[in-house]
Amino acid sequence: xxxxxxxxxxxxxxxxxxxxxxxxxxxxxxxxxxxxxxxxxxxxxxxxxxxxxxxxxxxxxxxxxxxxxxxxxxxxxxxxxxxxxxxxxxxxxxxxxxxxxxxxxxxxxxxxxxxxxxxxxxxxxxxxxxxxxxxxxxxxxxxxxxxxxxxxxxxxxxxxxxxxxxxxxxxxxxxxxxxxxxxxxxxxxxxxxxxxxxxxxxxxxxxxxxxxxxxxxxxxxxxxxxxxxxxxxxxxxxxxxxxxxxxxxxxxxxxxxxxxxxxxxxxxxxxxxxxxxxxxxxxxxxxxxxxxxxxxxxxxxx
Numbered sequence: 001x002x003x004x005x006x007x008x009x010x011x012x013x014x015x016x017x018x019x020x021x022x023x024x025x026x027x028x029x030x031x032x033x034x035x036x037x038x039x040x041x042x043x044x045x046x047x048x049x050x051x052x053x054x055x056x057x058x059x060x061x062x063x064x065x066x067x068x069x070x071x072x073x074x075x076x077x078x079x080x081x082x083x084x085x086x087x088x089x090x091x092x093x094x095x096x097x098x099x100x101x102x103x104x105x106x107x108x109x110x111x112x113x114x115x116x117x118x119x120x121x122x123x124x125x126x127x128x129x130x131x132x133x134x135x136x137x138x139x140x141x142x143x144x145x146x147x148x149x150x151x152x153x154x155x156x157x158x159x160x161x162x163x164x165x166x167x168x169x170x171x172x173x174x175x176x177x178x179x180x181x182x183x184x185x186x187x188x189x190x191x192x193x194x195x196x197x198x199x200x201x202x203x204x205x206x207x208x209x210x211x212x213x214x215x216x217x218x219x220x221x222x223x224x225x226x227x228x229x230x231x232x233x234x235x236x237x238x239x240x241x242x243x244x245x246x247x248x249x250x251x252x253x254x255x256x257x258x259x260x261x262x263x264x265x266x267x268x269x270x271x272x273x274x275x276x277x278x279x280x281x282x283x284x285x286x287x288x289x290x291x292x293x294x295x296x297x298x299x300x301x302x
Contacts, residue, residue, distance in 0.1 A: 002086075002089070002191045002192050003085075003089045003095070003192055003193070004094070004095070004192065004193045004194075004195060005085065005095050005097055005108060005189060005192050005193070005194045005195070006023075006029070006094065006095060006096045006097065006195050006197075006301075006302050007034075007096075007097040007098070007105070007108055007194055007195065007196045007197070008020050008023070008096060008097070008098045008197050008199065008301065009034070009098070009099065009100050009105060009196070009197070009198050009199070009281065009285075010100055010198050010199030010200065010281075010293065011100060011200075011201075011206060011274045011277045011278060011281075012100055012210070012270060012273055012274055012277065013048075013206060013209040013210045013213050013270070013274070014100075014199045014200065014201055014206060014209070014293050015199060015201070015209075015293040015294075016098050016099070016100065016199055016293075017048070017050055017054065017098075019199065019293065019295070019298065019301075020096055020098040021050075021054060021057050021058055022298050023096060023298040023301055024057075024058040024094075024096050025057060025058060026298055026299075027094050027096075027298075028093055028094055029058070029088075029093060029094035029095060029096040030058060030059040030060070030061065030088045030091075030093050030094075030095065030096070031058055031059070031060045031061065031096050031097075031098055032060075032061045032062055032081055032084050032085060032088070032095060032096070032097045032098075033060060033061065033062040033063050033097075033098065033099055034062075034081075034097050034098060034099030034100075034101055034104050034105050034108075035047065035099035035100065035101050035104075036072070036099075036101035036103065036104055036239070036243075037101075037240065037243050038062070038063045038064075038099070039062060039063070039064075039065050039066045039072050039077075040064070040066050040067070040068045040070075040237075040240055041064045041066065041067060041068065042068055042225070042228065042229055042232065043068060043225075043229065043240065043243075043246070044225060045217045045220050045221060045222045045225050045245075046217060046222055046225065046226070046243065046244075046245035046246050046249070047243075047245070048213060048217070049063065050063070061081075061084035061088070062077070062080055062081060062084060065080065067232075067233075068229055068232055068233060068234050068237060068240055069232070069233040069234075069236045069237050070237065071237055071239060072239070074103055074104055074106070074107055074112045074113070075112060075113045077104050077107060078107040078112050078113075078188040079188075081097075081107065081108075081188070082188055082189070085189075085192075100277055102277065102280040102281075102284060105285075106284065107187065107188050107189065108187070108188075108189050108194050109187060109189075109194065109196075109285070109286055110183075110187040111182055111183070111185035111186065111187045111188075112187065112188060114167070114178065114181065114182045114185065115181075115185075116167045116170050116171045116178065117170065118166045118167065118170045119170065122166060122169055122170055123166055126138065126162055126165055126166055126169070127162065130158060130162060135155075135156075135158050135161060138158075138161050138162065138165050139155045139161055141165060142155075142161065142164055142165050142168065142175075145165075145168045145169075145174065146168070146174045146175050146176070148174065148176060150164075150175060151175055151176065151179070153175065195302040196285065196286065196288035196289070197288060197289045197290075197291055197301045197302055198281055198285070198288055198289070198290045198291070199290075199291055199292075199293040200290050200291070200292060200293060201292070201293045201294070206274060207271060210267055210270045210271060210274065211267050213270075214245075214263050214266045214267045214270065215263060217245065217266075218262070218263055222245065222249055223249055223252065223253070223262075226246055226249040226250060226253060227253060229246070230250065230253065234246070234250070235250070244266060244269045244270055244273055245266050245270075248262055248265045248266045248269065249262065249266075251265075289301070289302070
């Protein structure tokens with residue numbers, strides 16, 4: 001083992017930021033962000049990014065590392081996180097990973113990429129077929145290549161169907177074979193001990209916190225933030241532009257949403273995200289501690 005990673009997660013608005021700061025201060029730790037939007041410079045209010053004062057309390061990593069137009073993927077994130085972790089440990093400090101983005105959180109518990117190299121020409125060909133023939137044609141081809149079935153693949157999701165067909169065509173293997181090979185690969189942090197804690201709150205309390213957060217974001221200037229980001233190329237990065245808080249504000253600025261509808265739309269979509277996060281934490285994370293986020297002592301988190 002190369003060391004210990006402490007991972008603090010929980011739903012949006014549960015209160016991770018303050019508790020993470022307190023634990024890090026008490027334990028000589030530095031924080032590695034595991035939030036899919038904190039990477040982006042200028043996306044501050046809609047992401048509830050730690051303030052300058054909060055960032056000054058404890059060294060943070062993987063915040064503000066990308067221009068809003070630059071895409072981030074899990075393989076790149078894992079490389080950046082690994083470098084950050086090794087640097088922290090080399091300084092004799094502890095590591096606290098914090099965030100609620102399951103896609104990136106998964107990098108600390110298992111493999112994140114496979115060894116399938118999809119040629120650009122094949123990718124372009126499949127995308128052209130999707131536009132020309134529609135999703136059903138791609139699903140039909142996938143079914144021919146996978147006579148034993150498509151498993152849990154969401155065949156209504158064009159991105160996932162396209163990706164699955166690319167990988168089957170490029171590798172000559174079925175989805176089941178690809179999944180088995182993927183599961184056998186070591187994760188980026190397989191050589192670390194990972195201690196995981198999930199912060200939780202009662203649903204009604206969390207809903208109140210979501211509503212309050214949305215109101216505060218708008219009071220603090222979310223609309224102006226998004227207006228500025230549009231001028232910097234926000235819509236060139238679909239992952240950022242479609243993030244909750246940003247997509248609704250873009251709709252408002254472009255006339256598709258009335259001002260009175262903005263806060264309710266953001267809150268509604270945030271509640272839906274919280275529901276998905278709860279399910280993901282329950283079904284995808286390894287066994288872990290669940291701690292009430294109202295805890296006043298940080299000693300027993302891990």
